Amino acid sequence: MNITVFGAGYVGLVSAVCFAEHGHQVCCMDVDADKIARLSQGELPFYEEGLQPLLERHLAQDNLYFTTDIELAVQDGDILFIAVGTPSQADGQIDLRYIRAVAEHIVEYRTENGMVVVKSTVVPGTCDELQAYFGAALRARNADITLSVASNPEFLQEGMAIQQCLHPDRIVVGTADLHVADRLRAVYADFLTDPNRFLVMSTRSAELAKYASNALLATKISFMNEMSRVAEGIGADINEVRSAMSLDPRIGPHFLNAGCGFGGSCFPKDVSALAYLARQRVPDFTPVVLDAVLERNDTQRVWLAEKVKHIFGINLRNKTFALWGLSFKPNTDDIREASSVYIIDTLLKAGATLQVHDPLAMPMVQARYPEWRLHYVETPEAALAGAEALIIVTEWPVYRNFSLRTIKNLLKEPWIFDGRNIYDPKTTQAVGLRYIGIGRGI
Template identity: 50%
Template sequence: MKITVIGTGYVGLVSGTCLAEMGNEVLCLDLDQRKIAILNQGELPIHEPGLLDMVRRNVAAGRLRFTTSVEDSVAFGQLQFIAVGTPPDEDGSADLQYVLAAARNIGRHMTEYKVVIDKSTVPVGTADKVRAAIAEELAKRELALPYSVVSNPEFLKEGAAVEDFMRPDRVVVGADDERGIALMRELYAPFIRNHDRVIVMDVRSAELTKYAANAMLATRISFMNELANLADKLGADIEQVRVGIGSDPRIGFHFLYPGCGYGG
C-alpha cells in the first residue's frame, strides 16, 4: 500500500518506518527542513531503540522516503496519516492548529479518494473538524471527491515503540464507513497474523479510548505513588504491598510501581 505520514516526530517516524518494514511504500512529510535533512543523511532526530537500523534498511530498499513537499505527500499515499504535534494551549487544551493545517493541505491538493487517519492524540470531536476542514477546501475548488476520516490512536511506549507497533496488543480503528474500515484492516493484517486484534468502533469512541487509556495508566501510577508515601509514614514496605495487591487478577502487576511519575 502507498502511505503518507505527516509529521516525523516520535509517533510519525516510528509509525512510518514500521509500516515500511512490512512492505508498504511510505513517504514521510515534515515542513522542518532540518529534520528532513537529518533523515536523508541516514540519521535520526529522535532516539528509539532499534529504529535507526530499521530506517536505514527501508530507505535502502526504497520503501521509505522523506520530503518537505506538501503536494508530493498528498499525491503519494491513498492513506494519509496525520501524526503532528498537539501541544497544550494556555488553558491546557490541545492545540489542533497543526492537525487542521494538515487536513486543509490534503483537501487543497487531493485529486482522488483518500483515507485521512488521525494518529495524533486529539480530543473527542477532532475527526469532525478534520472532515469539515477537508470539505471546506474541496468546496473552494468546486470538487466533490470522496474521502474517509479515521481515528487510529497510537499506544506506543517510549523505549519499546518499535516492538509495540510491530506486535500490537490491539489496533483501535474508529471509522464510519466500510471502505475506510476495509483499507485499515488490510493495512494492519500483517501485524496481527495470529490473532485479530483490530477493534473497530465509531470515531468518537476511538478518540475517547486513547484518553481513557492514558488516564487509567496515570491513575495507577499516581495511586501507587500515594501509597508509597503512605507506606513511608506508616513504616510499611511498599514492595510487599505491591505484591499483595498485584496478585489479585482484577488488579494485576502492570504499571503498579511507585516512581518519578509519568509524562506524555
C-alpha cells in the same frame, strides 16, 4: 500500498518505518528541513531502541523516503496518516493548529478520492470536525472528490515502540464507513496475528479510547504514589505492598511502581487534555479523579528534592549532589515533563551544585540548562566523586547493577535518595549507606 505520514516526530517516524517494514511504500513528510535532510541520510533526531537499523534498511531498499514537499506527499499516498504534534496549552487543552494546517494542504493539493487517518492524539470530535471541514472546503472549490476521515490512535511506549508498533496488542480504528475499515484492515494485515484485535468503533470512541487508556495508567501510578506516602507514614514498605497487590488478577503487576512521578509526552498532557475536555463538554461535571491524578503527580515530582532539603537544610549552597537519570524513563533520551527537570529546578533554586549523569539524555538537558552549577559527567562514578549524596531519578539498568560499596567509597556523605526504589534498604544499610526511598517506611 502507498502510504504518506505527515509528521516525522516520535509517532510519525516510528509509524512510517514500521509501515515500510511490513511491506508498504512510505513517504514521510515534515516541515523541518534540517530534520528531513538528516533522516534522508539515516540520522535519527531522537533515540528509540531498534529504530536505527530499520531506518537504514528501508532507505537502502528505497521503500521509505522523506520530504518537505507537501504537495508531493499529499498526492503520493493512497492513505494519508496525520501524525503531527498536538501540544498542550496552559489550561490543558490541546493545540490543533498543526492538524488543521495539514488538512488545509490536503484540500489544496488532493486531486482524487482518498482516506485521511488521524494517528495524532486528539480530543473526541476532532475527526468529525475534519470530516465537516473537508466536505465544506471541497464543495467550495468545486472539487469532485471525496475524503474520508478515520481515527487510528497509537498506543506506543517509548523504549519499546518498535516492537509494539510492529506487533501491537490491538489496532483501534474509528470510522462508520465499512470500506474505510476494510482498507485499514488490509494495511495492518501483517501487523496482527489475531484478527479479533482489530477493533472498529465510532471515531469519538476511538479518540476517547486513547485518552482513557493513558489516564487509567497514570491513575495507577498516582494511586501507588499516594499509597507510598501512607506506607512511609505508618512504617510499611510500598514494595512489599505492591508485591501482594500485583498477584491479584484483577489488579495485575503493571504500573504499580511508586516513585518520583510520571512524565513524558503523553501521560501529563493526555490527562490534562481529558480533564479540560470533561469540564468544557460535560454539563455539571468536575473530573475529580483526573484532577487528583495530576495533583498527586505534581507533588510527587518534587518530593525527592524535599527529602534532600529535609536532611541537608533548605539552603544548599556549597553542597554538591550526584544525580543519576535525566530521561523520564529508561531506554529513551526524552526529558519532556521528566521528574529530573522538576528536581533539578528545586535543588538549583536552593543553591545546590549538581553532578549529573544519564546514558542518553544529557544533551537534551544541556540544551535546557546552561547553568554553571550543573556539571555533566561521562560516568556514574564521576557523578559520585565528592558528592554529599546520590539522588536516583531514572531506573536505568546501569544504576540498578552498580556496586553499593563503590557508591559508599566515592560519596562524601553516605546518603542515597532513591526516587525509583531500585535498591533494597537493608542491603544498602549493610554496607554503611543511609537510604531514603519512596514509601520505604521500615
